[in-house]
Amino acid sequence: MSTKIKMLKEIKNKELINNVLNSLQIIDSRDKLEAFEIVITSLATLMKSIGLSSISDLIKLIDFTPISSLKNLSQREISELEELVMLKIKTITHEDILKIQYKVSTLMDPIQRKKLAAYYTKPIGIKIMKKLVDSYIKTQDQPLTLADPFLGSGLTLSETIKELPISLIDKVWGVEPYPLSALVAYSAITYSLKGKYEKVRIIVGDIFKIAYKNLQLFVEPMHEILPKADVILTNPPFTRWEILSKDYRDFLTKFINLLGYSKFVEKRQQNLQLISLFLIDYFLKKEGLLISVLPASTFYTLYGEAAKALLKEKYQLHMLLELSSEASFSTDSGFKELIVVASKRNTNFDAAFITIDANEIDQLDILSSIVKGEKPIKEYINWVNVFQIPYPWNMNWLALFGQNSLRELISEIFTKAKGILDTWQNVFSEKIIIRGVEIYGPDFFFIPNKYWKIVNEDAKGLLIESNNGLKLLINREFLVPTLRKPELYVDTIIPKIEHYFISIPPKDLSELPHDLVEYIKWGQLHSTAKPAIKAFGRYWYSHVYKQINVKKPFGHVFLPDKIDPSFAKRGIFACYSEYPLVASKDFYIVTFNDVLKDKALTLWFNSSLFIAYFIVGSRKISERWSRFLEEDYLRMPVINVNILDKDALIKLVRSFDRMSKIKLEPVILQLNKDYRFEMDKTLLEIIGIEDSEILQKLYSLLKSALLQKNNSSK
Numbered sequence: 001m002s003t004k005i006k007m008l009k010e011i012k013n014k015e016l017i018n019n020v021l022n023s024l025q026i027i028d029s030r031d032k033l034e035a036f037e038i039v040i041t042s043l044a045t046l047m048k049s050i051g052l053s054s055i056s057d058l059i060k061l062i063d064f065t066p067i068s069s070l071k072n073l074s075q076r077e078i079s080e081l082e083e084l085v086m087l088k089i090k091t092i093t094h095e096d097i098l099k100i101q102y103k104v105s106t107l108m109d110p111i112q113r114k115k116l117a118a119y120y121t122k123p124i125g126i127k128i129m130k131k132l133v134d135s136y137i138k139t140q141d142q143p144l145t146l147a148d149p150f151l152g153s154g155l156t157l158s159e160t161i162k163e164l165p166i167s168l169i170d171k172v173w174g175v176e177p178y179p180l181s182a183l184v185a186y187s188a189i190t191y192s193l194k195g196k197y198e199k200v201r202i203i204v205g206d207i208f209k210i211a212y213k214n215l216q217l218f219v220e221p222m223h224e225i226l227p228k229a230d231v232i233l234t235n236p237p238f239t240r241w242e243i244l245s246k247d248y249r250d251f252l253t254k255f256i257n258l259l260g261y262s263k264f265v266e267k268r269q270q271n272l273q274l275i276s277l278f279l280i281d282y283f284l285k286k287e288g289l290l291i292s293v294l295p296a297s298t299f300y301t302l303y304g305e306a307a308k309a310l311l312k313e314k315y316q317l318h319m320l321l322e323l324s325s326e327a328s329f330s331t332d333s334g335f336k337e338l339i340v341v342a343s344k345r346n347t348n349f350d351a352a353f354i355t356i357d358a359n360e361i362d363q364l365d366i367l368s369s370i371v372k373g374e375k376p377i378k379e380y381i382n383w384v385n386v387f388q389i390p391y392p393w394n395m396n397w398l399a400l401f402g403q404n405s406l407r408e409l410i411s412e413i414f415t416k417a418k419g420i421l422d423t424w425q426n427v428f429s430e431k432i433i434i435r436g437v438e439i440y441g442p443d444f445f446f447i448p449n450k451y452w453k454i455v456n457e458d459a460k461g462l463l464i465e466s467n468n469g470l471k472l473l474i475n476r477e478f479l480v481p482t483l484r485k486p487e488l489y490v491d492t493i494i495p496k497i498e499h500y501f502i503s504i505p506p507k508d509l510s511e512l513p514h515d516l517v518e519y520i521k522w523g524q525l526h527s528t529a530k531p532a533i534k535a536f537g538r539y540w541y542s543h544v545y546k547q548i549n550v551k552k553p554f555g556h557v558f559l560p561d562k563i564d565p566s567f568a569k570r571g572i573f574a575c576y577s578e579y580p581l582v583a584s585k586d587f588y589i590v591t592f593n594d595v596l597k598d599k600a601l602t603l604w605f606n607s608s609l610f611i612a613y614f615i616v617g618s619r620k621i622s623e624r625w626s627r628f629l630e631e632d633y634l635r636m637p638v639i640n641v642n643i644l645d646k647d648a649l650i651k652l653v654r655s656f657d658r659m660s661k662i663k664l665e666p667v668i669l670q671l672n673k674d675y676r677f678e679m680d681k682t683l684l685e686i687i688g689i690e691d692s693e694i695l696q697k698l699y700s701l702l703k704s705a706l707l708q709k710n711n712s713s714k
């Protein structure tokens, strides 16, 4: 335990701690003593950098809500507080302030922390911002305004400006709803500005509300609540849209309409990061510099299309950065994130997609040269003209990082095959792809499960037996054969179906057969049915039945939701069923239901070309898992089975039939086998690629990619 804490523990007057925290409106801290210690360190930093020794003087001098609120303390309390602050001033170091900048978020109530997304930028992200601002600011004639609208504890600003000459800085502003973080930020930024508090403007509040007010006032720029900034350094909250209240969501929607950004948003694809980006754009001056951490999903989801459109229309995108060693730029976050660096001017320069190795200091110097307009050629940089991204990578910019010959080859093939390969929307008049059935309690709704096995099966139904030896007969009418999870079907395209959904109509128990009622009662007594009971109440046992009857998720072609992209234990991608079948939500079901065309489609989704495309273009969830979502399937190229002539279709079906009879080894071992070669060759010929060297090249590059995936997932 640190001596400071010991000292604080000895404070007789616990009331002081409570009153100080209450007046600062810090009500839900996980550790009051530590929160109080942060207050002391902040005040000490602030007073030392301004050169003050009296809290009363500080209150008079500074126009900042948390400081003004100290007025509510009694004279005695102010003196006691001052004594502690003065003691702290004697020993305070730069490390102390940096430490509390990271610590403050960990003291927040976890629910509030999640709601605000208080996951502050890691040192490597801050280092990148610092490096870039450093070289940028020195090229400017006028002193600049720097801002972070989602300020947190001020790390993006305090660290970047710390070593800059004060004369280069006009103003520094930020907004933060959590008062303790705002206080820490105020102190850290003032400290970095060598006590020049007049240059600092921090508001405890909600930036969207403030901007809204700014807009409504129709004020002159001089009188705006917050001035437009030359540089914005930030990391916006990635709070999920669904957890915001309806009123707040409506407010945000109104806000972006008022700002005129709704033209970028299609089909109500709202999202807080997106709205944050619009807000940033609103506050950034023309020619201004934006450096922001953003979730990687901004660059591959449908909602992200609006963000990409905004960047393309109004910005020169200098670079997108990812880390080679870890996914995230924010502390305590596992989500993959990128840093975007862009200038607010419309020029058509190539953008650098850079994979940064945090240990390679030289790489940071290269970043500065890029913002200055240089175009270095390095193995960790891929230069991309974002206005001419080769098909089909525009839907997932993450695929553009690094040099990748497989990516280039896929582009070449897809471009040549345009027309026969087309997007889902162009090929099929309806969506005909749906997610499988969602189950609340798999150990009740699937048979067999952890507790029940099948001991006999006949035309009437299934005889099942529990771990305790109880036997029940479930009639066929309550059973629907189904695909359970992708890991079970890895070596044959037509899988053996060994699982059933328990599908019970919403009837009273008195109307259902005795054994089924026993099974329902067993579920009620065991935790297995709990999630369904909680979600659906009285007819909890019917939610699978209802989905099957409403969604009608029957099809022949099944695409797995997420799989291991190394295909180390997998010889197939898509499954096929001879009869219409349903599946769990771990699959997408193609509900086209045309025997020949479904077989041709399944072949496409098992071809080496598609597997290569999956490896390069899918969404990486972790080292072990990758996926395509429904929105990806709808946007990606697919073989246009509707324009193939009968001959071509039959060739594909013959090839499919041969392949579907074989027990398939992991994909990498299939690459030199006749059956795969024959299938891929048929497919490539039909899509217009006659050159046999292309297939050999595809195999060789796919093999390397699979080996690499295999090594990285070990």
Ligand SMILES: C[S@@+](CC[C@H](N)C(=O)[O-])C[C@H]1O[C@@H](n2cnc3c(N)ncnc32)[C@H](O)[C@@H]1O
Residues within 6 Å of the ligand: 116, 117, 118, 119, 120, 121, 148, 149, 150, 151, 152, 153, 154, 155, 156, 175, 176, 177, 178, 181, 205, 206, 207, 208, 233, 234, 235, 236, 237, 238, 330
């Ligand atoms: C990911 S953190 C980043 C903090 C800081 N910019 C950094 O990079 O370390 C997001 C911050 O946004 C703040 N925040 C959330 N909603 C906000 C809002 N409506 N207005 C202003 N700040 C907000 C959170 O409290 C949190 O501190």
